[in-house]
Amino acid sequence: xxxxxxxxxxxxxxxxxxxxxxxxxxxxxxxxxxxxxxxxxxxxxxxxxxxxxxxxxxxxxxxxxxxxxxxxxxxxxxxxxxxxxxxxxxxxxxxxxxxxxxxxxxxxxxxxxxxxxxxxxxxxxxxxxxxxxxxxxxxxxxxxxxxxxxxxxxxxxxxxxxxxxxxxxxxxxxxxxxxxxxxxxxxxxxxxxxxxxxxxxxxxxxxxxxxxxxxxxxxxxxxxxxxxxxxxxxxxxxxxxxxxxxxxxxxxxxxxxxxxxxxxxxxxxxxxxxxxxxxxxxxxxxxxxxxxxxxxxxxxxxxxxxxxxxxxxxxxxxxxxxxxxxxxxxxxxxxxxxxxxxxxxxxxxxxxxxxxxxxxxxxxxxxxxxxxxxxxxxxxxxxxxxxxxxxxx
Amino acid sequence: xxxxxxxxxxxxxxxxxxxxxxxxxxxxxxxxxxxxxxxxxxxxxxxxxxxxxxxxxxxxxxxxxxxxxxxxxxxxxxxxxxxxxxxxxxxxxxxxxxxxxxxxxxxxxxxxxxxxxxxxxxxxxxxxxxxxxxxxxxxxxxxxxxxxxxxxxxxxxxxxxxxxxxxxxxxxxxxxxxxxxxxxxxxxxxxxxxxxxxxxxxxxxxxxxxxxxxxxxxxxxxxxxxxxxxxxxxxxxxxxxxxxxxxxxxxxxxxxxxxxxxxxxxxxxxxxxxxxxx
Ligand SMILES: Cc1ncc(C[n+]2csc(CCOP(=O)(O)OP(=O)(O)O)c2C)c(N)n1
Numbered sequence: 001x002x003x004x005x006x007x008x009x010x011x012x013x014x015x016x017x018x019x020x021x022x023x024x025x026x027x028x029x030x031x032x033x034x035x036x037x038x039x040x041x042x043x044x045x046x047x048x049x050x051x052x053x054x055x056x057x058x059x060x061x062x063x064x065x066x067x068x069x070x071x072x073x074x075x076x077x078x079x080x081x082x083x084x085x086x087x088x089x090x091x092x093x094x095x096x097x098x099x100x101x102x103x104x105x106x107x108x109x110x111x112x113x114x115x116x117x118x119x120x121x122x123x124x125x126x127x128x129x130x131x132x133x134x135x136x137x138x139x140x141x142x143x144x145x146x147x148x149x150x151x152x153x154x155x156x157x158x159x160x161x162x163x164x165x166x167x168x169x170x171x172x173x174x175x176x177x178x179x180x181x182x183x184x185x186x187x188x189x190x191x192x193x194x195x196x197x198x199x200x201x202x203x204x205x206x207x208x209x210x211x212x213x214x215x216x217x218x219x220x221x222x223x224x225x226x227x228x229x230x231x232x233x234x235x236x237x238x239x240x241x242x243x244x245x246x247x248x249x250x251x252x253x254x255x256x257x258x259x260x261x262x263x264x265x266x267x268x269x270x271x272x273x274x275x276x277x278x279x280x281x282x283x284x285x286x287x288x289x290x291x292x293x294x295x296x297x298x299x300x301x302x303x304x305x306x307x308x309x310x311x312x313x314x315x316x317x318x319x320x321x322x323x324x325x326x327x328x329x330x331x332x333x334x335x336x337x338x339x340x341x342x343x344x345x346x347x348x349x350x351x352x353x354x355x356x357x358x359x360x361x362x363x364x365x366x367x368x369x370x371x372x373x374x375x376x377x378x379x380x381x382x383x384x385x386x387x388x389x390x391x392x393x
Numbered sequence: 394x395x396x397x398x399x400x401x402x403x404x405x406x407x408x409x410x411x412x413x414x415x416x417x418x419x420x421x422x423x424x425x426x427x428x429x430x431x432x433x434x435x436x437x438x439x440x441x442x443x444x445x446x447x448x449x450x451x452x453x454x455x456x457x458x459x460x461x462x463x464x465x466x467x468x469x470x471x472x473x474x475x476x477x478x479x480x481x482x483x484x485x486x487x488x489x490x491x492x493x494x495x496x497x498x499x500x501x502x503x504x505x506x507x508x509x510x511x512x513x514x515x516x517x518x519x520x521x522x523x524x525x526x527x528x529x530x531x532x533x534x535x536x537x538x539x540x541x542x543x544x545x546x547x548x549x550x551x552x553x554x555x556x557x558x559x560x561x562x563x564x565x566x567x568x569x570x571x572x573x574x575x576x577x578x579x580x581x582x583x584x585x586x587x588x589x590x591x592x593x594x595x596x597x598x599x600x601x602x603x604x605x606x607x608x609x610x611x612x613x614x615x616x617x618x619x620x621x622x623x624x625x626x627x628x629x630x631x632x633x634x635x636x637x638x639x640x641x642x643x644x645x646x647x648x649x650x651x652x653x654x655x656x657x658x659x660x661x662x663x664x665x666x667x668x669x670x671x
Contacts, residue, residue, distance in 0.1 A: 028494070029522040029538070038525070038537040045540040055526055055538050055545070058464065058494040083462060112462060115444070 002180040002247070009137075009172035012144035012179065013079065013105045013165070014039035018049055019187035020151065022103075023074035023194070026054035026065035028084060031117045032169040033107035036079040059084035063091040063102075070100040071209045073199030075151065077102060081169060082109035085123040089130070095162045096131025097225055098209050101154035102162040104132075105147065108270070108321075109169040110357045118358020119169040121269065122322040125331045131225055133163040133232045134299040138255075138273045140177040143167045145249055146296075148182070151191050152239040158231040168271040170358070182247060190246055229300045236297050253302040255294040256309050258284060262291025264373040265313035267306075267336050269295045270321065272354070272361050279366035290370050295332070303339030310336075311345060315373040318351045319389075329386055348373075348382055354389035365390050398429035403455045411446060414600075414608020416567035416593030420514050421450045423570050423591070424483070427577035431481075438481045441470040443495060445487035446521045447514030447593075464495025467502045470509050478508070478651035481581065488515040488529040492548050496528065503557035506585045507650040512577060513550065513588065516595035524598030535602045550590050555643045560585035562643040566592040568615035569639060579641065585649050592619065592637075 007015070013036050017025070027037035043049045056062045062078045069076040080088065085106060095102050106124050110116040124134060133153060137143040146165045154163040167173055182190075198207050213221050233253065240251040255273070258280050259265060268276055273294040283290040293309055310316060318337075320330025329337065333351030340347065352369060355361045369389065376382050402425060411417045428438070433456075440456045442448035444463035451458040461469045470484045491499050491513050502509060518536060519525040526536035526543045529550060533542040551562045561583040565573030573591055580587035594600060594611035605611050622640035625633060 027538075029519055029525045031522060034522050034525070034537075038523075041538045042540050053538070055543075057496060057528065115460065 002182060004178065005181050006176050006178055007140060007144075008035075008174050008176050009140045009143040009167045010035040010107065010174065011039065012140045013147050013167075014043070015181060016144050016147040016187070017051070017077065018043045019182075019184050020075075020148070020191050021049045021188075022051055022077050024052050024054070024066070024069035024076040025078060026056045026062045026069070026076070027078045028056050028059045028062050028080070030059070030081045030084040032109060032173045033079045033081040033084070033105060035173075036105055036107075059087040060091060063088040063095060066102045067091060067095050067098065067100055070095070070102050071098065071200050073194075073196050073202070075194040077104060079105035079107070081107045082111055082117075082123045085127055086111060089127065092127055092130040092132060092162075094210065097221065099160040099225070099228065100162060101151065101160055103147070103150040103154060104162065104164045106164045106166040107169045107173045108166055114357075116357040117169070119171055119271075120321045120356040120358070121166075122356070124164060124166050125322045125324065127164070128299055128331060131161065131229065132299060133159070133161055133229070133236075133297075135163065135165050135236075135297055136269045136295055137165065137167045137172065138271055138294060140172050140175070141179040141249070143172055144179060144181065145243065145247065145251065148187055148190065149239050149243055149251075151194070152242075153232060153235050155194060155196075156231075156235045156239075157197070159228050159235050161225075161228055161232060166270070171271040180247075186246060190243070233297065233300050233302055251296060253297045253305055254309070255296065257292040257294065259291035259293055259309060260312070261289060262313050263289040263377075264315045264317075264370050265291045265293060265310055266317045266319060266366070266369065267293045267295065267310070267332060268319040269298065269332060272319070272321070272366070275361055275363055276366045278363045279370065282363065282367065283370055288370065288374065301335050301339070303335065303342060306336065307339040307343035307345055310340065310347070311343070314347050315377055316347050316349045317369045317373055318349060319369075320351060320353050321355045323353050323356060333386075348376055349385065350376070350382065351386050352389045353387070359390055361390070398425045401425050401428045401433070401435070401455055403453055406453050409453060410449065412597045414594065414596035414611070415446070416516070416595075416608070416612070417447055417450065417514055419567035419570050420447070420512070420573065420591045420593050421453060423565070423567075423573040424450070424485075424512060424577055425454070426574045427581065430574065430578045431581055433481065437479065438483070439470075439473055440483045440485065441466045441473065442485040443487065443490035444521070445490050445519070446595075447487040447516070448485055448490060450485050450514075464490055464493065465498060466490065467495060467498040467509065467511065471498075471502060471505075471507055474507055474509060474651055475654065478655065482509050483581070484509050484511045486511065486513050487520065487527075488513060488517065488550075489519045489527040492528040492550065492553070500553070500557040503554055503559040503586050503588070505650040506558055506560055506647045508584050508586070510577070510581045510587045511589070513590045514593050515550065515590050516593050516599055518595050518599040520595045520598050524595075524602060534599075537598075537602075551588070551642045554588040558586070558647070559588045559643070560645045560647050561587035561641075563588070563641045564590040564592065564637065564639050566615035566619045566639060567594065568612045569619060572639065576641065583644070585647060
């Protein structure tokens with residue numbers, strides 16, 4: 001039975017946490033994710049959950065404590081944003097390479113400097129190669145649904161890796177939307193109890209976590225970590241299928257929106273996908289074949305599937321909500337182009353940096369991107385393939 | 394006096410953005426007046442701050458200012474001071490900034506006894522992020538992350554500073570604003586690591602939740618609970634229960650870090666030159 005509610009994205013995560021009732025949550029406040037920890041602290045104070053909340057002194061400590069708890073066999077999680085995630089960098093790698101399925105609610109926000117509290121993806125994109133699974137959400141419903149699925153993917157025996165469930169700061173974390181929740185019982189049954197195969201202080205199977213890896217074994221350790229990460233793709237699909245049976249809501253590796261016959265395709269991540277769908281509808285109404293691919297799973301990157309979904313598009317706009325300072329493209333642009341190359345597809349790909357530091361993105365801005373693609377087709381002149389959208393000149 | 398200190402403010406940045414009843418403006422006022430008493434040279438003074446409501450103060454001060462990251466102001470300031478020991482360096486931090494996320498930098502700045510003047514705006518809470526408990530939140534006080542009261546013991550900031558090696562430690566309040574001005578001035582005059590804790594009210598995120606009334610009530614609370622150290626020393630511990638000492642709490646002499654370092658470098662340079670000659 002579904003429950004209709006009006007909630008912010010942060011509330012949606014907090015409710016999912018309450019329903020899951022994980023064991024340990026160390027957290028440190030940072031805008032715009034602060035509310036999540038506060039709400040969990042309130043559930044604890046009300047006796048609604050028996051999660052142990054640790055008000056740690058920094059995000060580095062938050063991730064370290066989560067690693068300790070998870071290694072001891074406890075289902076653990078934290079929430080953060082921006083500089084908080086950046087401060088965790090060292091231990092993000094430790095969590096992943098120790099194969100600890102910690103869940104983290106990331107509420108995306110720009111990095112300093114200049115100091116900025118608004119949305120972009122530079123925080124989680126900076127952590128994209130830390131070995132975590134990354135899932136992004138468009139709206140509050142997806143935030144909730146993705147968080148509910150998180151542990152099922154992360155804890156799967158063929159995966160056992162930490163997972164970030166990302167949402168856009170303020171756009172979804174603070175904006176309130178109508179959405180549907182599942183019953184507490186349904187969530188408890190779906191997520192299940194955490195039964196780790198090995199954990200610290202298990203006298204029948206003593207274990208060492210974080211050992212030294214000599215050159216003779218380090219590469220093999222990394223390779224097996226990669227295999228586990230690759231397995232997350234199939235597991236994400238299986239968990240989504242089971243979730244669809246429970247909720248009636250379907251998820252895949254990505255969402256294709258009017259993409260099948262699109263000549264002009266946009267690839268995008270996060271809340272702006274909603275805006276982009278409006279732009280696509282508008283262009284379609286004018287007879288222009290626009291389409292959209294919205295990323296859900298970014299790590300591991302489903303390159304083959306994405307290239308296949310884009311195979312009919314001649315002109316593609318990759319939308320990056322971060323500047324990665326490599327001088328030629330953003331992280332999404334790089335992934336999509338290498339996926340297309342591997343599939344021997346040669347469409348025109350224009351990479352846009354948009355919305356960084358909370359720069360507003362309206363339907364007209366997205367429409368202008370599609371118009372750029374149409375113009376490129378007509379003039380056969382791609383111009384600069386790496387551009388900024390809505391930059392004040 | 395007024396005109397003498399106005400030049401230290403970036404008046405075009407005023408009015409400030411702090412909440413009604415917030416004491417940070419009073420601390421900023423005391424700091425500005427201390428600059429006046431010190432006759433601070435704007436070209437030879439640097440103000441460094443961390444992140445938080447309090448750290449916003451650097452934006453209102455007309456010096457070379459460096460607004461850094463949460464908890465790290467002292468590390469940035471250490472770099473500035475070592476590069477240019479002749480500069481006067483003030484470091485503005487919140488209670489969380491200095492003793493939570495930046496606690497390690499705090500004890501190490503004290504251990505080195507580096508000549509920085511640290512002003513800690515202690516509002517007992519993480520103000521900027523909306524009232525989560527800080528390492529200086531009193532035991533059992535309420536916070537958004539501790540709706541039923543904190544379970545963790547707070548630090549005693551002056552004790553922490555002294556034990557870690559700070560050579561000037563003082564505490565003032567926004568009620569005792571003139572005393573606070575003097576304490577900041579004395580801290581700046583002192584050579585070595587100086588810590589001035591300024592007790593300031595956060596009625597919005599701390600006072601309300603802990604039934605302490607508005608900004609005015611919280612000022613009166615400071616008046617009633619802040620006991621001048623000379624008197625406090627004569628009182629029985631039971632009489633000081635729930636109260637705190639204000640004034641100059643600790644002062645000692647110890648070699649200052651940039652001095653030691655300069656001597657060390659000079660000596661090595663001389664040895665090196667002589668070795669080359671020989
Ligand atoms: C690495 C990092 N983590 C978290 C934050 C979010 N944050 C900003 S200010 C602040 C706490 C401020 O409290 P305090 O230092 O006591 O200063 P106040 O705002 O009360 O003056 C926090 C947690 C941040 N900016 N950077």
